[in-house]
Amino acid sequence: MRRYLRLAALLSAPLLWLVVAYLGSLAVLLVSAFWTVNGFTGGVVREFSLANFRTILTEEVYRNVTLRSVGVAASVTVICVVLAVPMAYFMAKVASRRSRPWLVIAILTPLWASYLVKAYAWRVLLAPGGPLESLFGVTAGYGLPATVLVLAYMWLPYMILPIHAGLERLPDSLLEASADLGARAGRTFRAVVLPIIVPSIFAGSIFTFSLSLGDYITVQIVGGKTQLIGNLVYANIGAANNLPFAAAIACIPVLIMVIYLVAVRRSGALEEL
Amino acid sequence: MRTRWMTAALAAGVLTLAACGGGGDDTSGGSGPGGLELPKIDKLASVGAGEGVVNIVSWAGYVEDGTTDKAVDWVTGFEKETGCQVNNKVAGTSDEMVTLMKTGEYDLVSASGDASLRLIYGGDVAPVNTDLIANYRDVFDGLKNKQWNAVDGQPYGVPHGRGANLLMYRTDTVTPAPTSWSAVFDPASPHKGKITAYDSPIYIADAAVYLMATKPDLGITNPYALDDTQFQAAVDLLKQQNELIGEYWSDYTKEVQAFKAGNSVLGTTWQVIANLSKADGAPVEAILPTEGATGWSDTWMIGAKAAHPNCAYLWMNHIISPEANAGVAEWFGEAPANKLACAVTVAKDHCATFHADDEAYFGKVWYWTTPLARCVDGRTDVTCKDYSAWTQAWTTIKG
Numbered sequence: 122m123r124r125y126l127r128l129a130a131l132l133s134a135p136l137l138w139l140v141v142a143y144l145g146s147l148a149v150l151l152v153s154a155f156w157t158v159n160g161f162t163g164g165v166v167r168e169f170s171l172a173n174f175r176t177i178l179t180e181e182v183y184r185n186v187t188l189r190s191v192g193v194a195a196s197v198t199v200i201c202v203v204l205a206v207p208m209a210y211f212m213a214k215v216a217s218r219r220s221r222p223w224l225v226i227a228i229l230t231p232l233w234a235s236y237l238v239k240a241y242a243w244r245v246l247l248a249p250g251g252p253l254e255s256l257f258g259v260t261a262g263y264g265l266p267a268t269v270l271v272l273a274y275m276w277l278p279y280m281i282l283p284i285h286a287g288l289e290r291l292p293d294s295l296l297e298a299s300a301d302l303g304a305r306a307g308r309t310f311r312a313v314v315l316p317i318i319v320p321s322i323f324a325g326s327i328f329t330f331s332l333s334l335g336d337y338i339t340v341q342i343v344g345g346k347t348q349l350i351g352n353l354v355y356a357n358i359g360a361a362n363n364l365p366f367a368a369a370i371a372c373i374p375v376l377i378m379v380i381y382l383v384a385v386r387r388s389g390a391l392e393e394l
Numbered sequence: 395m396r397t398r399w400m401t402a403a404l405a406a407g408v409l410t411l412a413a414c415g416g417g418g419d420d421t422s423g424g425s426g427p428g429g430l431e432l433p434k435i436d437k438l439a440s441v442g443a444g445e446g447v448v449n450i451v452s453w454a455g456y457v458e459d460g461t462t463d464k465a466v467d468w469v470t471g472f473e474k475e476t477g478c479q480v481n482n483k484v485a486g487t488s489d490e491m492v493t494l495m496k497t498g499e500y501d502l503v504s505a506s507g508d509a510s511l512r513l514i515y516g517g518d519v520a521p522v523n524t525d526l527i528a529n530y531r532d533v534f535d536g537l538k539n540k541q542w543n544a545v546d547g548q549p550y551g552v553p554h555g556r557g558a559n560l561l562m563y564r565t566d567t568v569t570p571a572p573t574s575w576s577a578v579f580d581p582a583s584p585h586k587g588k589i590t591a592y593d594s595p596i597y598i599a600d601a602a603v604y605l606m607a608t609k610p611d612l613g614i615t616n617p618y619a620l621d622d623t624q625f626q627a628a629v630d631l632l633k634q635q636n637e638l639i640g641e642y643w644s645d646y647t648k649e650v651q652a653f654k655a656g657n658s659v660l661g662t663t664w665q666v667i668a669n670l671s672k673a674d675g676a677p678v679e680a681i682l683p684t685e686g687a688t689g690w691s692d693t694w695m696i697g698a699k700a701a702h703p704n705c706a707y708l709w710m711n712h713i714i715s716p717e718a719n720a721g722v723a724e725w726f727g728e729a730p731a732n733k734l735a736c737a738v739t740v741a742k743d744h745c746a747t748f749h750a751d752d753e754a755y756f757g758k759v760w761y762w763t764t765p766l767a768r769c770v771d772g773r774t775d776v777t778c779k780d781y782s783a784w785t786q787a788w789t790t791i792k793g
Contacts, residue, residue, distance in 0.1 A: 176786065180786070180790065182789055185793065249655075249657065250655075250656065262587075263640065263641065263657070346642055346792060348789070348792050353789060362489055362493045
């Protein structure tokens, strides 16, 4: 009996946080999505209405923006995987034992700098006639490619770290055994390394995908006139003062992430987090 | 088992909140636009001693204390004289101003015509007792008791000044110099990708002003009163313009930076942005195109729940005093509201340049006004698109 009391005391604070602050805010979001706003005064009309969802489903622009946002999140994730796997492999297996902690620190350092500073730094880098253009003769300019590029840069550490952790658990003896049996590097990677780190990749992709899906600042700074889901939410709260409609739009990424998490769960990636 | 428990908890949370939110406001019809009742809010009877602080929401350049430019300061003197410390929050769009005033944390707002009525009928601002504002009698009569700053003869604020939205271009890349808004709407523009536009639904009116001049058969008589066909034409024009746009702007610092770096070379602007860009060394010029333009006539309004009403009244009297009003008018690039301000401007011809008392000129400038379903141009045989339709269309235009 006392054991249960102690357990309850220990868990009540985090449970309260989870239910009240976390699920509670989600519930508020869901409820207010069914309200509307008086078009003239901007006051919230607290009557049940499906108008917001009808607009989102029938207006083509919301479908386009959703597809664009998912496309950006998917591209960012793919770029991060392609860059992170070799980097993580080098850090975990190739680099000398002494240099490994330093490499991890090097990967983490960009996370210490402010998000805004990094985004504005890229705005300067990408500017027409800016450093990138004078160095390579070409720049992505401001737009969708620039958004993908900068987001991939921002979230790369979140992909490297789980893959690195997964590779560290991979015993070197497995790689040696594979080599002894005559497999070349490529075969070893496909048959031994990849199956073991797939859950880690999925774990990393949850970060990169969800962070990209909700982003609205990077795209404002380097995205030119591009709109993503986050911009629509921001514009409806800030400029249009239409909180219910913003809540309805915000349900889109929530829904996408739920589908994504359910899909990822089947790969066992949630145990890797 | 575990998931069922979670679902139950979630459902309980939703039900509780739904119950809390259920006691909605009554929506009885009234006499105002959109069937709204004018909220009854008392005006101040007398001005007492200042409360020590006043919180302001304003347009960029309206509240300058010398930090932007040492010579530009009409706040420090006011603070010393009244003991009211001025806290200023700059807003980029009228929508942002309405949102900020709804928080009830601000005492004053410099509202344009597309915000003022929304604030009045939303119960966010209080009527103003103009007897308590000595400088009010020197305000141009052409600005007093207008439909955007008064209801039934009761003023809801003091007029601040007026002006037009301009067309700005970089003199080194845009040649010959543009004279018409067609420069930003021409699909074959050589400046594709470097054109900018104001990021707010109210910009739809700019397209309507252009259509008034170029497509007279649409029959637009007021850019804020657009029926279905007229609205569709404006939206189509803006969708076509979207191909030319590099970036939209609502943050004035972003536009200054974009014109300085050359990311934007042509687009709509305010005089103050042109001034700041020039001060920053960007080779820009701003003109009023031949078609006329949208513009603003601003009003200082006091919050209905203002915590510092005495300081707010002192500020309203101060900001339309000849000296302060002249200072703002010259810095922002607009016509002052106080007729005595014309005598104390640094540039002696300022009032002539900005047509301070030229009502014929301002006939060509379409002050920002909130679009309503009941057409603001007086037509009764059609329904016009209201502001929420404008907001939704703006998202569609940006794609």
